[in-house]
Amino acid sequence: MAIDKSSFVPPYYQLAQILERQIRLGEYRPGEALPSEAELSEKYGLSRMTVRRSLSQLARAGLIRTERGKGTFVSRPELDRAVFVMEEFHKEVAARGLTSSVRLLEARLVPAPERAAGKLQVPVGTKVLYIRRSLLAGGEPLAYDRKYLRYDRGRPILENELQYQALPDMVEKHAAALPVSSKMILQVTSLNDEEARALRVAPGSPAFLLEQVLLAGDGRPVGWGWCLYRGDRYQLTSVHTVI
Numbered sequence: 001m002a003i004d005k006s007s008f009v010p011p012y013y014q015l016a017q018i019l020e021r022q023i024r025l026g027e028y029r030p031g032e033a034l035p036s037e038a039e040l041s042e043k044y045g046l047s048r049m050t051v052r053r054s055l056s057q058l059a060r061a062g063l064i065r066t067e068r069g070k071g072t073f074v075s076r077p078e079l080d081r082a083v084f085v086m087e088e089f090h091k092e093v094a095a096r097g098l099t100s101s102v103r104l105l106e107a108r109l110v111p112a113p114e115r116a117a118g119k120l121q122v123p124v125g126t127k128v129l130y131i132r133r134s135l136l137a138g139g140e141p142l143a144y145d146r147k148y149l150r151y152d153r154g155r156p157i158l159e160n161e162l163q164y165q166a167l168p169d170m171v172e173k174h175a176a177a178l179p180v181s182s183k184m185i186l187q188v189t190s191l192n193d194e195e196a197r198a199l200r201v202a203p204g205s206p207a208f209l210l211e212q213v214l215l216a217g218d219g220r221p222v223g224w225g226w227c228l229y230r231g232d233r234y235q236l237t238s239v240h241t242v243i
Helices: 009-024 036-043 048-060 085-093 114-120 159-165 166-174 193-199
Strands: 066-068 071-074 101-112 128-137 140-150 177-188 206-216 221-230
Touching: 009 036, 009 048, 036 048, 036 071, 114 128, 114 140, 114 221, 128 193, 140 193, 193 221
Parallel strands: none
Antiparallel strands: 066 071, 101 128, 128 140, 140 221, 177 206, 206 221
């Protein structure tokens, strides 16, 4: 994509948009180096000062970072977060003085069932990565996690990453595009027999259900799943100020 120097849109802004699109579509992945200022200047026919201004704009947006003497690298984008996200689970458990762990129950390639195919916008039967995990505190299961991910055949499944990574990290590893935004829905449900066995409670017990969809820069869903949290171990608290 070339810079249109006859456009009313400033060249630095055009370049920033080009690079942002490439990042969001996964052409440059987190931790990967961007071309140098000199290379970008030559490729797009712009001055080094103009290129530097484009990169500064991307840095302010949190898409890239500069390491002195090394170059400019793609940053890991901040996704929507909630207290129920996996990283926060580990922090919360540690705050209670307990040891957290993740037990991998299943990880395999499966034909996408109808609901998962609809969420991921792929044909029914497309091969996707299906994962089931149990999140434990002090050896007691507090959450039951299930995910479907678009799968890139060029990236092997490693058990250790499935045991310790959260959904955004797994999608980044196994999907063809970088996840840049997240949509989450929280609701209350009751556990069926399978879910109750995983959480070691009685069937019909209450639970919080957190559904999460991860989207690539072009709006395409690249990961979908839901995690159940025991209702007898969690509560939802809202704090507001009365003026």
